[in-house]
Amino acid sequence: MLVYLVSFAAILLLTGLAWILGFRTRPGLDAARARSEAEGRLAGFRAAEIVLADDASGAVLRGVDGSVGLLLPLGDGWIARRLPVSALSWSGAGVTARLDEPMLRTAVLPLAVKPLWLEAAA
């Protein structure tokens, strides 16, 4: 029992130290990084157009094959998903992606301006 309590204390200490050392920020996303993240994580995906979210937290990318790459913020990085264009919809706040995953039903990327290619697709 004692070993678990000590371990738990060590976990709090190390996690707290990570926080104090500043491991709690996410670098801003720019187009080059969005491309490398999406192409590096989605096998065979090649980005033709890249639209960054207004708060630079994520991006939506149109692939040369017409599919969509999506980068969503998680911790100090992003997660990548590949979707058909039909899974995207537009609202005033930005683009909404229907992912239908247990912990990720939908995701919203804030965008002030609707990208032209999304206009054509929807």
Next chain:
Amino acid sequence: MNLPDPVQLAIPAFVGLILLEMLLTRLRGTGRYDWRDAGASLMLGLGSTIAGALTAGLILALSLWVYDHRLFEIPFSWWAFALCFVLDDLAYYVFHRSAHRVRWFWASHVIHHSSQHYNLTTALRQTWTGFFSLSFIFRLPLFLIGFPPAMVFFCAGLNLVYQFWIHTEQIGRMPRWFEAVMNTPSHHRVHHAVNPRYLDRNYAGVFIIWDRLFGTFEPERDDDLPRYGIVKALPTLNPLWAAVHEWVGIAKDAVRARSPSELWGRLFGPPGWQPDGAGETSETIRARWQAATEKQEA
């Protein structure tokens, strides 16, 4: 014979080395840490030791039962320990390869790969459901041969402790002779990477020779830097979800299966398998990447 538990003895060193790695990450700018990810990894490690302690009695009983039917009488001598360590590492290779190629075992092992980070805390991100997935069966042949359970568990503990230090980006390459024989940070970075070239490679525990022997070795390349995690990264840092998500996926797919062969594939096929080849296995991912690369080069 009473042998100590190497993992428990190593815990203070784990803590000290994690501290050192954090400082190096800050000072050198290589490697990555996120406090939430690190916290989740450490909590998964603690949960894993608790889950292990709860089932240790059952595994010991089974091990002793198999040992009772042993083929050879193996003494507690130095050569027996050495042989046991090498054969246990081979058993680990078989276990680990199965853990990546059979979804049932993957559902338990995926926890270890569920972070997009690669640092010493990732080493402690260990399964909670190893017993449920029956991963202990891979060690049973050792008891049948005649290695005493205490010796096997000691070697298995040493094996796990060895694998701790290789989970780092602070070490580039070790000397060539070392990289040739031993599992190293460089080899294991490949194992944790989702780059199509690296998927399902370098299953080794301590000795990389098993991968070289059985054709699953892939060297790390400077022009293809590893991206860590799983093909479909988890959308949350919640450790509970990391521990159970693939089991939830298996249960859903099993209920929906329309034929016995589909059910079999969903449970025991490779991760990502779907009927009619529609799935995303490491083979299809690698093929898609190869096709895209060739197209770009043409």
